Amino acid sequence: MSRQPTAARRSAASRAAILNAAFELVGEVGYGRLGIEAIASRAGVGKQTIYRWWPSKGAVLFEAILVRSFGDGEEPASLPDTGDLEADLRTVLRATALELASPEVDRPLRALTVAMVEDEALAEEHRVRVEEPTREAKRARLRSAQRAGQLPASLDLDIAVDAIFAPMAQRWLTRSGPLTEEYADVLLETALNGLRHHGPNQGPNQGPNQGPN
Amino acid sequence: MSRQPTAARRSAASRAAILNAAFELVGEVGYGRLGIEAIASRAGVGKQTIYRWWPSKGAVLFEAILVRSFGDGEEPASLPDTGDLEADLRTVLRATALELASPEVDRPLRALTVAMVEDEALAEEHRVRVEEPTREAKRARLRSAQRAGQLPASLDLDIAVDAIFAPMAQRWLTRSGPLTEEYADVLLETALNGLRHHGPNQGPNQGPNQGPN
């Protein structure tokens, strides 16, 4: 959030009221029907107070969701590491599935997705402040697994992260199927199988079951 | 598209002009700034002619993109089947990567994504008319590979489709990396490895070092 005016005198109460109002409203009407005047009115705030501190409704929403998700202090974001990679990832994926399935998370997250698809700058900020830290946390956990010999050292970690997490994100976005713990488990098993058997010399057509093609 | 009026007298010329205008405009200004008045004006058409036949700008856009993608006759959509699964999928994934990377496809597709995230009904129609047929074509190709012994018979085909295609879709949506043919190849290799080694006894309880790493 770039803020031009002297932030010193900024009213913390107004800021909180605006973020709350934005979060509530987006849950009620969706991103398309979210409006600055409605936010201002619900927050009991003048429109100018919003325009003074945020450049767009997307930016307000982005901050509102961030504050709700991690509180106001910037988050560390790390994955559990008990030594058992599959168990740790299962914990994370199951939790993610349940979160995405709950309306309280689903509605604002869809709104945020729209905001980012429509606004490149917002997407960039999200990438830097949320996605990349999260992805690094995931990479870190996989790196730890590589060090423990649970994954091949040759694995491209970004590919690995996508293999594990992308299917669920895609299923959520397109609503192409239910987001259950069972789904999380099957997903994880399939992905990990692929990653474990990955290697620089593993070309096509040499799996254990390969038939007479 | 639900249409209440007597479709018999409908002007084919106006319909085509509207769909063209919508497609062009969304490429120029994006979904958020796409407006019915602008479409009507560019198409040389009265606004009412749009409202008479489509319920929302999202619906117009959806139909515009469909007509552009498959022509007006409903599409069959099938994947190549040369007998070599990996080669066939590589062909498809590489083509998809190049398409998604090109602005002519990227802009309207992002617009369509926004439209569907904002409008559940539109998403449902997309699911039925586009996504499910496409997914079935993918399943069919994998089923053929199962019959040829190239993939385990126990494989859940929906999971398999997601494992192969979701990572690229996600990378496109979030712009988290470049969409190249190399990326397509690595993606495919990783996914296929996982799928080939999949089996009913390969559960989560394998030891960490079991792969040939």
Next chain:
Amino acid sequence: MSRQPTAARRSAASRAAILNAAFELVGEVGYGRLGIEAIASRAGVGKQTIYRWWPSKGAVLFEAILVRSFGDGEEPASLPDTGDLEADLRTVLRATALELASPEVDRPLRALTVAMVEDEALAEEHRVRVEEPTREAKRARLRSAQRAGQLPASLDLDIAVDAIFAPMAQRWLTRSGPLTEEYADVLLETALNGLRHHGPNQGPNQGPNQGPN
């Protein structure tokens, strides 16, 4: 009413239905909210059938009111002449007052007034087909009174007609007072007094105290 198409094939039933519908509707919604589509719809008639035979909604209304007032055959319009001028005029003025006071006449007449103020051509047609014949009938009665010695021969008959009838028309238009038989009587008495005393030598230069009081 200018009518270009071959009037031969014209549907009498449609014409009557249109005029009825126009008359009813103008009584319900007023001239401003009277519309061609509403007339056509209520008459069970295509819009084109109206546009084919009338140039404007005002023209339809004009004809509708004429037909209602005098039937379809063009009217003769004459005033009673019993020999007693004041009694005859009282009869006419009282009847006029009661008519103007009744909503069934008031609403359409106001609509017609608006139509004529807004459309010069319509006003002209009204002048020729309604107003001038009516005025001539009034002049005729006054002329008869002149011949009977009840009114000075020097009287300008148009001035006389206005003196008798204009005040009531004005009171109706501006709703500046009630239209009762008493009002009609007082009006008539005042006007006739003026007319009877009118003469070429009764100029503006009479002294102030000349009245009988």
Next chain:
Amino acid sequence: MSRQPTAARRSAASRAAILNAAFELVGEVGYGRLGIEAIASRAGVGKQTIYRWWPSKGAVLFEAILVRSFGDGEEPASLPDTGDLEADLRTVLRATALELASPEVDRPLRALTVAMVEDEALAEEHRVRVEEPTREAKRARLRSAQRAGQLPASLDLDIAVDAIFAPMAQRWLTRSGPLTEEYADVLLETALNGLRHHGPNQGPNQGPNQGPN
């Protein structure tokens, strides 16, 4: 004009621009083709600024004409009183005739007439703010003439006002004749004759010329 919003912050410049634009436009296109968008556009004003302060185009026009006629301060409106009733009235009637005959007055006044016939509320406001004060001024002049013995004390002043002024108004409205100074003079003479000879004992049929009926 009823005004709901906080009139304090109202822009005087916008108000003036709107009233000017309305006045100009009604002179160019007439009341029927006068539109809010055209007024707003010519005034360089947002439509909402009109809707915020006036309930209808008729109300805008009414205020526009009032401001043009009397300026913004509410008018006193009184008739000359030189002691010579006929001369005073002649002055007024001649001036009125010339005004009504001039297009600059005629066009807007016809528009106002339509507005009032179509909108009862507007007519009421006109009655209270314009017509009744004007009529009272006329009554006052006649009352003065009664005190001077120039008119019978028994005269009903409202009837008298109508007798003098209604014929010209009616001729203007129906364009049934030219509005000249000569017409004004003849009109006045006829009306005053009637009024001067009016009295409680003057029943019908006793004018000076009464023939053998």
Next chain:
DNA sequence: CATTAAGCGAGACGGTACGTCTCGTCTTATC
């Protein structure tokens, strides 16, 4: 401790687009 300058709630303003309504024309099928 006043002064003063900023942030603030409020909301009027010039605009743009909405979705609806009706205009007058044009087209199609029916009788």
Next chain:
DNA sequence: GATAAGACGAGACGTACCGTCTCGCTTAATG
């Protein structure tokens, strides 16, 4: 070939918000 039906291009309607711009009022930091 006139008609009922109604789609069409056009454009005004009145509403909803946009983002900007004053207004007074409150409130914290400075002189």
